[in-house]
Amino acid sequence: MFCVSLKDLSSPERTTHLPGDVHRSGKAQKENICTALPSLADPLTPTDPLTPVKHTGDTPLPEPWTPTANLKMLISAASPDIRQMRQRFLALYPDYPQDNVSISLDEVAASLGVERRRIYDIINVLESLTMVDREAKNRYTWYGRRRLHARLGQLQRLAQQQGCSPAPFEDGDGAMANRKDKSLRLMSERFVSLFLVSESRSITLENAARLLIDQQATSHSKYKTKVRRLYDIANVLTSLALIRKVHVQDQGRKPAFQWLGPVHFRPPGVAMAADAQPGGVSHSDLEARRTDHSSFNAPPTRSTAHRLVNSAPCSPTSRPAAVSQQPLDCSRHAPLDLGYANEAGSAPSLHPEDDSSPNHRLAYLPSLSQPSVVLLYEGQRCWAQPSHYLYVPRETGLNNINFLLSASQSAAGLSLPYLLIPPSPLGFLSPAANFLVGEAGPYGPPGAELGATLVPLPPPSPEQSETYDLSKPRPLTPCTPKEATPTLRGSGSFFQTPMTLDSVVPAAGGRRKRGSAQRRLDVGHAPASREPITALGSPTRTRPHI
DNA sequence: CGATCCCGCCAGCGG
């Protein structure tokens, strides 16, 4: 793994040390034993590398609030290279780093001229997205967005499965954190999950706060505190271009957030070759699962295929660790939302393709770049016994599968459960030559010679059941008292979706500029609407960039 | 005045 000291990122011309450097440099240097620079070839360069600062108007600078602030101001004014340094920061933290980048909180804080405390907030949100991972004290690994997609799919599946709040957080050693630690991280997970299971992909701040608030936290002050935290999280997510701030129409200034990130995710652990993210790291999802340490992840198992077929699609988090079955391999509902614009490279999920037919809708399962078995389920429950196997041998050259779906059901929110399995553990399925789809044709494109076979599921033999457990009804969540306990008071479900807003409008761009955490760490590659750059060296609060 | 978020105190924990 390549490590880079943020000190190394400082330009040679940067001669001014920030406050933190003074007393932390010694330790920081000791910690930075790796010096290889990460690749700078990442195409995702910041669109706005400069540092917008809080508008202070034309008034003269006020007296410094604190000695620290004063020092920061002086440093900022004295170092016109600070913006360039931050620009380099952005360039050095690519969205899809080829090698893991080790970062030190001390150095981040010092280099960016902010308190450590500020870094923790952002780090926690990034951790919830598996964009960073805690390596050791004061040291984190930067993964960028390599694992983000998998993580979002993970959060979505768990939200769909559990219908309640995620299980308690586990730290890197698997130890449960009983205290209120990691609450921001957990809150971030929940907040993101709300979007991922919401049909409208939007949620008001108020709703989010109420849904995310602790059971007992009913007081107004608790609510306000929660809102503060939501702003912290939302600002990071906004910088990541995962959400944007909107306002609910006809409700005054009621703030809301709209999800901008992906909402369709491939079934986990399958079709890895289809992972065509910019970095081209096809194993990223596996890596994500292997290294994830959140409560959503079970310990790694021996083989993806094995756990694929062994896994119950539901109840992922609360099995005893020793027998934990990887929940991430449970493919399930592929939401079909007409008009969804799939992000490049993400797949396979089912996408509606054609609703021109009055009787059918065409959806497709893209990126079948390896021989696969698709399990089709009748109804909406993939934990029931699958109705058919669809085996897709490699030699067919089949890259995707089209499905004709009954148009009787609204495509919006339609879920077609399926399970995509690499063929290795399923050799008992004999491939056949033709694409045969069962009882209720027509299926597939006209004249399709897809070279795949849809095989009615044979009755499970005991051996198969024991080995692959394909036909056993998947246990339904919740499986633990914890999971069985509804988190939301009186609702029985943490995720009360869809939380459709009547209508939302984009928040006035630049009205209030960007959020604090957003300003603190420019984690994102900014959306188009950024506030104008103000004067260099303004005595404002600094805003670090990643 | 509500929305937003800056800021730092301080508790808990681990090395």
Add this chain to the structure above:
DNA sequence: CCGCTGGCGGGATCG
């Protein structure tokens, strides 16, 4: 014990 971590909420700022 001390530094790291982060929960928390007062209060400033903005529109």
